[in-house]
Amino acid sequence: MMFRSSRRTGVLAGIAAVALLVSAGACGSGTQAAEEPQDPQKDGPIAVASSTVMWGSLAAQIGGDDVSVTTLSQDAKATKTGSGTAGKSSKDNGDADGFEILVANGAGYDAWAARTAGDVDTTVSAAQTVGAMEGDNPYLWLSKDARAGVAQELVNAFSKARPSLKKTFRANYRQWLKTEDALEEAMAGFAKDHKDGTYAATGDVAYYLMSDMGLADATPEGYALAMSDDAPVEADDYRAFDELLGTAGTDLLVTDPQSAEAAKDITIDEATDGDDADGTQSSDANADGDADADAGDGTKNGDDADTSKNDDADADDDAAVVPDDPAATLVAAARHADVPVLAVAETMPDDAGTLTDWIASIVDEAIELTLPYCDDDATDAGTDADGTDAGDASADSAGSSDGDASGTAKESATDGTDGADGVTDDGDDEDDEDAAVPTCRPRPSSSDDANGTDTANSGKSAQ
Incomplete structure (x- = not known):
């Protein structure tokens, strides 16, 4: 898994300097340091705040009945997921003070979470476990490396908060690890059987998951950059994607559930820009501008005496080629071209289990x-x-x-x-x-x- 390396220059030297200062201070006032009161041992479920339902679910798996997980949200609301259960009840974050541990995603996805959770004893950051930084793909819960890192950090954080329950947390972790190992085995088997497999995506949510499954990203670069920057799709980039699907140039199209649903209302003509009804031509018939003089009645062709229509079509290429909903139209084109479509949501559905x-x-x-x-x-x-x-x-x-x-x-x-x-x-x-x-x-x-x-x-x- 590739991430931009985080900057750690001088960190080790800084830690050594701080250690020397602390040591010197302790020697100069040993009695005072020894007399500092120790925090009383807390008991009861550990109060855990999570910035996402996904990381909250993992925290509940590792903590079991000994944690109480509350999923925060940016609009000052929180959802309490209980002690490793799926039960939910809402309450204001302002009334949910006293969190001991915050489970955050990082990588710029949930910068608000620390403010919302308030003062906590420990923060577990998914991004920090894998070295991801702001600007990197933030959907880390779909990364096997990030899940493994967060799970281990949760064991450490929970064990520190409740030392007497350390064995319980480790047992919960081993149980979780069985399911995660089984999942990774399935992904490894898929990768082995699809060594040259590719996928294309209308969004970047499933990037880590597809990488873990061994599929190479065949999404046209311009389209990928546009969706990453949340920018309008250019005509050439949309056309390249449409052509990729029309020629079955990828094994799988990954999209979001909303686009997959919206595609059902898009007709073949809309998805293929007037290709033959039998689907024998690729879905980019108007890519070169010589096969789309007539999208409806079939009575005209590209060499019509009235060339003004062709000129207008070329001049208005952006408007003609890029539909109002590019993702949904690409899904419809993929289905027409018999390219399998996989819908992956950004967040875990309520009925998904763990x-x-x-x-x-x-x-x-x-x-x-x-x-x-x-x-x-x-x-x-x-x-x-x-x-x-x-x-x-x-x-x-x-x-x-x-x-x-x-x-x-x-x-x-x-x-x-x-x-x-x-x-x-x-x-x-x-x-x-x-x-x-x-x-x-x-x-x-x-x-x-x-x-x-x-x-x-x-x-x-x-x-």
């Missing part, structure tokens, strides 16, 4: 979306009973995670359970062995493709 559960469900969906199509006789992803889909490189990925992480998480996703214990694999091996692990996916019908509803993804796009 942070690990949520990420496991995203990984499971990515695995299923990139499986090869089933034979024509197959009607669903579970009908390939013998698992011998020729050339199915993804089958190993699904199989390798079947007994531990993604296989059981996948089962939870398909049967409607929340997956709370799916990735943990609590020893119910017989049920796991009986569960059908998909080795292929159904090919969407032409009607599904035409109306922009990706059957493998539409059920989760509204999360």
